[in-house]
Amino acid sequence: MREIKIFIVIAFFTGALYYGVEPFAHTQLHKHVDAPEYNFKDVDGLKEGLTGNAEAGATLVQSNCIVCHAVSKAGFPPMMDDASSAASYGVVPPDLSCSGHLYDANYLAAFIKNPAKASKTEHKFTDGAVHPMPNYDWMQPQEIADMVAYLQSICPKEMTNKEVFAQACKRCHSIKYGDFHGGTMISQTPEANIKAYMGTIPPDLSQYIRSRSENYLHEFINDPQKHLEGTAMPRVGLTKAAEDQVVAYMQEVGDSKKPERDALGPKFLGYLVIFALFAWLWKSKIWREVH
Numbered sequence: 001m002r003e004i005k006i007f008i009v010i011a012f013f014t015g016a017l018y019y020g021v022e023p024f025a026h027t028q029l030h031k032h033v034d035a036p037e038y039n040f041k042d043v044d045g046l047k048e049g050l051t052g053n054a055e056a057g058a059t060l061v062q063s064n065c066i067v068c069h070a071v072s073k074a075g076f077p078p079m080m081d082d083a084s085s086a087a088s089y090g091v092v093p094p095d096l097s098c099s100g101h102l103y104d105a106n107y108l109a110a111f112i113k114n115p116a117k118a119s120k121t122e123h124k125f126t127d128g129a130v131h132p133m134p135n136y137d138w139m140q141p142q143e144i145a146d147m148v149a150y151l152q153s154i155c156p157k158e159m160t161n162k163e164v165f166a167q168a169c170k171r172c173h174s175i176k177y178g179d180f181h182g183g184t185m186i187s188q189t190p191e192a193n194i195k196a197y198m199g200t201i202p203p204d205l206s207q208y209i210r211s212r213s214e215n216y217l218h219e220f221i222n223d224p225q226k227h228l229e230g231t232a233m234p235r236v237g238l239t240k241a242a243e244d245q246v247v248a249y250m251q252e253v254g255d256s257k258k259p260e261r262d263a264l265g266p267k268f269l270g271y272l273v274i275f276a277l278f279a280w281l282w283k284s285k286i287w288r289e290v291h
């Protein structure tokens, strides 16, 4: 009985100390930010009630977008190699084949209308500097809806985590540990160009799953300004599913042993419980003989 009382007293003080201090320290070190919002209600996106016509959208995309963007799934290869388009635009414009799959439709519409505003990077484009992609807010809402419908119609239904990451992030970021052989996971845009465009070289993301939490990554991708006010990184308006795939890829690359570690936890706790039981039985036996 005495041991149990001692145990309760120790457990109480340890618990009070831990739970009293830890949440407090947490609020001081990590400021609270709102959870990611995947409906992108704040953007000026698709007009309600309009249904896009993919066929009309195809013509519009061909006449407006393929000068800068490849749409390889629809038979439009890039007009320039990566080095030349990086030199022209500061960053290699992404292939649009998968945009309809990756981006939230409402966000995609808003981005087409006004890229800097939708991606929350207007602060970068002052004093005459403009976003390398022109605004299409002069187009009819119906035309915007048509282009979104077209981009959704050509997109593949299934993409691997690596493909999603490559489409959404690799024009700016390397993730070198993703592929040692051949180095295909190196940023598509040469460092000198991206530095001139962004003001800084976007970090290699190989280990970010470890240095930042999964939560942080979701919040950051969905709206970087929440964590790093004034940052040059644009908001990437991914759907929840695509964003989960990006983070899953960063997990595969940066922390491939996590599933193993997670599986080991319950087994280890089970071992401790059984061990404690035996220790207690052994102790009782010895004391029984002493009394």
Ligand code: HEC
Pocket (backbone or CB within 6 Å): 061, 064, 065, 066, 067, 068, 069, 089, 091, 092, 093, 094, 096, 099, 103, 108, 111, 112, 119, 132, 133, 134, 136, 147, 234, 235, 236, 237
């Ligand atoms: C003059 C070149 C140019 C034209 C024309 C252009 N874009 Fe872009 N686009 C870019 C560049 C450059 C980027 C990358 C910008 C960045 O990452 O900061 C981009 C990015 C994008 C993205 C990625 C959005 C994101 O959040 O990552 C989409 C989608 C897109 N463009 C769609 C379109 C569509 C649709 C059209 C035609 C209506 C179009 N673009 C016309 C240059 C262009």
Ligand code: HEC
Pocket (backbone or CB within 6 Å): 091, 168, 169, 170, 171, 172, 173, 198, 200, 201, 202, 203, 205, 208, 212, 217, 220, 221, 228, 230, 231, 232, 233, 234, 236, 246
């Ligand atoms: C148009 C270029 C661009 C794109 C696209 C882009 N990033 Fe970034 N990213 C940056 C830049 C620039 C920084 C450095 C920001 C700074 O230091 O202010 C950055 C920083 C980061 C950081 C570090 C944040 C921190 O806390 O220090 C993470 C994590 C990140 N990006 C993840 C992503 C992921 C994941 C994607 C794809 C979904 C992505 N980025 C797409 C340009 C980009």
